[in-house]
Amino acid sequence: xxxxxxxxxxxxxxxxxxxxxxxxxxxxxxxxxxxxxxxxxxxxxxxxxxxxxxxxxxxxxxxxxxxxxxxxxxxxxxxxxxxxxxxxxxxxxxxxxxxxxxxxxxxxxxxxxxxxxxxxxxxxxxxxxxxxxxxxxxxxxxxxxxxxxxxxxxxxxxxxxxxxxxxx
Amino acid sequence: xxxxxxxxxxxxxxxxxxxxxxxxxxxxxxxxxxxxxxxxxxxxxxxxxxxxxxxxxxxxxxxxxxxxxxxxxxxxxxxxxxxxxxxxxxxxxxxxxxxxxxxxxxxxxxxxxxxxxxxxxxxxxxxxxxxxxxxxxxxxxxxxxxxxxxxxxxxxxxxxxxxxxxxxxxxxxxxxxxxxxxxxxxxxxxxxxxxxxxxxxxxxxxxxxxxxxxxxxxxxxxxxxxxxxxxxxxxxxxxxxxxxxxxxxxxxxxxxxxxxxxxxxxxxxxxxxxxxxxxxxxxx
Numbered sequence: 001x002x003x004x005x006x007x008x009x010x011x012x013x014x015x016x017x018x019x020x021x022x023x024x025x026x027x028x029x030x031x032x033x034x035x036x037x038x039x040x041x042x043x044x045x046x047x048x049x050x051x052x053x054x055x056x057x058x059x060x061x062x063x064x065x066x067x068x069x070x071x072x073x074x075x076x077x078x079x080x081x082x083x084x085x086x087x088x089x090x091x092x093x094x095x096x097x098x099x100x101x102x103x104x105x106x107x108x109x110x111x112x113x114x115x116x117x118x119x120x121x122x123x124x125x126x127x128x129x130x131x132x133x134x135x136x137x138x139x140x141x142x143x144x145x146x147x148x149x150x151x152x153x154x155x156x157x158x159x160x161x162x163x164x165x166x167x168x
Numbered sequence: 169x170x171x172x173x174x175x176x177x178x179x180x181x182x183x184x185x186x187x188x189x190x191x192x193x194x195x196x197x198x199x200x201x202x203x204x205x206x207x208x209x210x211x212x213x214x215x216x217x218x219x220x221x222x223x224x225x226x227x228x229x230x231x232x233x234x235x236x237x238x239x240x241x242x243x244x245x246x247x248x249x250x251x252x253x254x255x256x257x258x259x260x261x262x263x264x265x266x267x268x269x270x271x272x273x274x275x276x277x278x279x280x281x282x283x284x285x286x287x288x289x290x291x292x293x294x295x296x297x298x299x300x301x302x303x304x305x306x307x308x309x310x311x312x313x314x315x316x317x318x319x320x321x322x323x324x325x326x327x328x329x330x331x332x333x334x335x336x337x338x339x340x341x342x343x344x345x346x347x348x349x350x351x352x353x354x355x356x357x358x359x360x361x362x363x364x365x366x367x368x369x370x371x372x373x374x375x376x377x378x379x380x381x382x383x384x385x386x387x388x389x390x391x392x393x394x395x396x397x398x399x400x401x402x403x404x405x406x407x408x409x410x411x412x413x414x415x416x417x418x419x420x421x422x423x424x425x426x427x428x429x430x431x432x433x434x435x436x437x438x439x440x441x442x443x444x445x446x447x448x449x450x451x452x
Contacts, residue, residue, distance in 0.1 A: 013222060016223065016294075017219075017223045019296040067215075068212050069295065071340055128373065131373075131374070
């Protein structure tokens with residue numbers, strides 16, 4: 001459980017660190033941009049037998065994301081819960097391996113960007129062209145794959161060799 | 169069968185109502201023009217300051233790598249600076265004379281605030297907002313340092329945006345790239361001799377330019393003209409450079425000009441900013 005919390009905190013801080021640098025900008029999204037917190041949710045969700053604990057962690061991450069990064073109230077709580085629900089549903093049909101976990105992470109990041117895009121348009125916050133959304137989605141794939149693969153290998157090979165059990 | 173259909177309809181109705189309520193709540197929460205609660209202010213300040221300490225080694229390494237990359241053209245920059253230092257003393261004398269003239273004109277025209285009446289409060293960017301697609305930044309100065317909502321934020325190049333939310337030790341800045349149609353910026357477009365007034369009304373992500381409207385087609389504007397804040401509207405003081413005219417188009421009726429303004433600021437590379445604070449002796 002502690003390693004899961006440390007991993008999610010690190011991913012959360014990584015979002016802060018990475019967002020500040022030039023290559024991660026809106027007008028020219030880099031091929032290395034992604035949302036690390038969302039990927040961490042995908043990785044940890046399959047290691048939870050106890051859904052209650054997973055929901056608590058997701059809500060806490062959502063609250064922190066809302067307060068610190070987006071200055072909103074429930075936007076990210078809803079988004080994160082939606083992503084975890086979808087990933088859990090997919091988990092019932094597709095078992096995890098290095099290939100499927102990457103697909104799930106890409107789906108999760110895409111859901112986050114697309115839902116955010118729709119909400120920003122509906123709330124008249126700004127006018128973003130759909131081409132930009134497409135560019136952000138495509139350019140987020142590489143870093144999503146890299147971070148998901150590293151995280152999956154670390155969890156699979158290190159964590160489960162030590163504990164060899166799911167979180168109850 | 170009928171019962172099943174009815175149940176399905178009810179389910180769809182409940183989901184539709186749920187989605188509408190959710191979108192409405194989210195629309196309200198997306199409104200940044202609200203005061204941060206003491207709880208969120210406390211959480212935000214604590215986490216961002218902790219992350220500042222935790223991430224310091226990483227930032228240090230990344231900055232060193234960037235500095236090393238910048239070393240490549242340092243000789244060229246040094247030569248440029250050497251040639252420009254010769255002009256500094258003459259510019260200083262010209263500046264003193266111009267200040268005198270501005271003060272005299274301000275008294276005569278009864279103008280209250282210009283850029284000279286503000287002091288600069290320097291701040292560092294500690295986070296860039298992910299969910300607003302990087303259009304909001306967080307700086308490490310808050311109400312404790314005298315920051316208030318709607319204060320104007322600039323960097324060494326020109327206007328960046330304005331403060332939209334303030335907590336005790338941090339503040340959020342909405343960038344000009346948001347294309348916030350509710351907060352248009354009044355600007356003056358000038359070639360140094362003649363000037364016309366207009367409004368910055370949006371940002372074009374395709375061309376990376378700001379859009380200026382409200383300029384009659386009979387007015388003369390040329391590519392390369394300076395675009396400054398005009399001071400009208402009350403939030404932005406006059407005289408802050410925004411950019412240069414890149415392209416001039418007309419609207420569909422050929423009555424007004426639509427101008428693409430190339431911003432002077434690189435919105436993708438903002439690390440240090442300055443918040444404009446009215447000088448104490450000028451406060452009402």
